[in-house]
Amino acid sequence: MAALAAAAVLTDVAIAVWDTMLDHWPVVAALAACACAYGTWRLSRSLRARRERSERLAALRLTLTQIDALDDRQFEHALRDLLIRDGWQARQVGQQGDQAADVIGQDRQRGRIVLQAKHTTVGGKVGVQVMYQVKGTAGPVHRADHAVVVTNGSLTRDAMAWGDRHRIHWIDRDRLRRWAEHGLPLHELLRLPSRTPRRGRSGESAGRPGRARPAL
Known part of the structure; x- marks a missing residue:
């Protein structure tokens, strides 16, 4: 009622x-x-x-002087904007407990990318321990197709060599200048492959059947 x-x-x-x-x-x-x-x-x-x-x-250019003047969080936002400039859908995710990922980007052809930002003094060097951390989380945690350590300083020889062996890309001060200041797209700078499989006449992926792309 x-x-x-x-x-x-x-x-x-x-x-x-x-x-x-x-x-x-x-x-x-x-x-x-x-x-x-x-x-x-x-x-x-x-x-x-x-x-x-x-x-x-689209017209974003950042000089190394401008980048050196940023703080850690601003550096992460700058890397996010550079990814967007290059055609990625990107967001800044860095915070405490970020598991070695400060920026994550997504591209239709190249998949997912994870950037670990290391803003330091001009003479500062990033050691191989950072490479270990990124290798351990990029694929298993973030499902990344590509992982990159980015610094406005430099990396030790061990870090660069270990990264090259284990498919962890790195961007030092010289590469950062070419990317941020000269405007070279990231996928060209690092020669990132497309994850889109090539199709044969039958519609199946070219290459050996059943062979998956190795994870990071």
């Missing part, structure tokens, strides 16, 4: 509101037009801001 009474009350209220709207339809129409105009303006503004940001990122 209580439910029926409540339904009856709601029905009466709805009828009363509808009658009021009919009696004052010019005001209702004007309010609806204003709401539509405001929504259109907000959408146009959002799209314009997004387009302007995309245009800025």
Whole structure:
């Protein structure tokens, strides 16, 4: 009975509101037009801001002097923006407990990439321990197809050699200049392969059947 009474009350209220709207339809129409105009303006503004940001990122260039002046978090955001400039969908994820991933990017052709950012002094060096950490988490934890250690300093010989042997890419100060300042796309700088399998005439992937790509 209580439910029926409540339904009856709601029905009466709805009828009363509808009658009021009919009696004052010019005001209702004007309010609806204003709401539509405001929504259109907000959408146009959002799209314009997004387009302007995309245009800025497409022309993004960062000098090493600018990069050296950044703090750790700003450096991560800069790497994210450089990835976006190069066509990746990227986000900054670095925080405490990030498991050796500061920026993660996704590309339709090249898969997922994980960047470990190491902002340091100009003379600072990144050791091989960082390579161990990235190797241990890039594939198993982050499901990455590519992993990169990026620094505005340099890396030790052991770190570079170990990274080359175990498919952990690295970007030192010289490579960072070519990427951030000269505008060379990351996939060209590191010669990243496409993960899209080539198709034969039968529609099956070329190469040996059943052989999977080795994980990081």
